[in-house]
Amino acid sequence: MTELIGRTRARGIETLSLDATDTRNALSRALVAGLTDALKQCGKDPGVRAIVLTHTGNTFCAGADLRDPPPAKALTGLLERIVKLRKPVVARVAGHVRAGGLGLLGACDIAVASDAATFAFTEVRIGVAPAVISLPLLPRVAPRALARYCLTGETFGATEAARIGLITQAAGDLDLDEALAPALDGLRRASPSALARTKELLTATVLEAFVEDAGEMNRLSASLFAQPDAREGMTAFLERRDPPWVL
Template identity: 75%
Template sequence: MAHPTHERGITTLTLDSPHNRNALSAPLVHELADALKRCGKDDGVRAVVLTHTGNTFSAGADLRDPPQPKALAALLRQIVRLRKPVVARVTGHVRAGGLGLLGACDIAVAAGTATFAFTEVRVGVAPALISLPLLPRVDPRALARYYLTGETFGPAEAARIGLLTAAGDHADVDEVLAPVLDGLRRAAPHALAETKKLLTAKVLEAFDLDAGELARLSTRLFASADAREGMTAFLERRDPAWVL
């Protein structure tokens, strides 16, 4: 991750792992969790912006150095539970596990150039853990389509189904973001914390009920023959054996 920046109460955390397109590796998950913990303890932080370098917000789980399922679940829960609002600022592509980060954030805005896809089924796994923040917040019929097909869709559709809060035209994400940050700066810190608690109660219930089971499902699927074939095919830039 890049060094955090701070301006008028807003701390920006930047995913900066260009060699793997900001994929969620074990080290990156650990670094982000540590940075969020520091933000949570800092009374000077009114809100957190989570953004990225390069043309990809996150390519999903790092297939070469993936985080433990419990660590990823803990990170998503940490974002949801943080007493400061977390805002995702997206100017590039988001795939698989990266969409879990968007789902965990309180507000998510993206440029018109961003693209999104739940690609898990195409590499032999399922969007298990990221469903914890996504299922309570995103349109279920749309999730059924995009979970099952792995299709790519754009920011207008992402906003329509509830994955994004808003999408900008072309690359004007900061124009969309400006009034959001202004509003957060005008809000009382304790009121923000209590309001976020109201908004996230149902999401945290999903974590309490299902995190353990979904972590076990994720572990089982990543160890499966389908996953080995799918991930090998992905790394070799070919279709997996099951493609018709």
């Protein structure tokens, strides 16, 4: 599992890189387990001030791996670990993000994306719903915009993602690392204990959603993936054709 997660460190910032380019960094059982374990290790390491979550290849995360999807509970646990981690997690996005990958962005404390990034809630197009990832996203993303993009599956860019609160900043004309530099410098200048306490305050509402709704969302996700529409939608996706409900 560890080979799916690249790890480097520079001045207290641990960079975790999703490195399953053959599957466009889709959330497989192994990738979810590997990232969960890496985050757990970072949380215990006093030498880590903050974590940057990034990727290799042109896709940050393609959503769930339809050939080897993780259990809903495992994905929920990963998102909750990011939110509860007593160290800031910063998403560095230089590629496409789909479906479950958007849940990773919602769980992160800061997210910066380049103009090469695109975003889409594609669940409805394969016959399911964004159940588990709604836990970190509903408290943070503009409700009207979230309704539109979850219902339609439309693709949108980094500027729109920043406008609706899905990410913190679109890098625009800046190099992505240049855009990230002020935030990382600020984290390096902050007291670790103060960072932990501040993050706790900022994520309280998001954690409430996990406490109150995680069980229901796990059950809903499992139920939806077992439905005929989901089986047909996933088959159509893997066969690169439209499902029968497309008009």
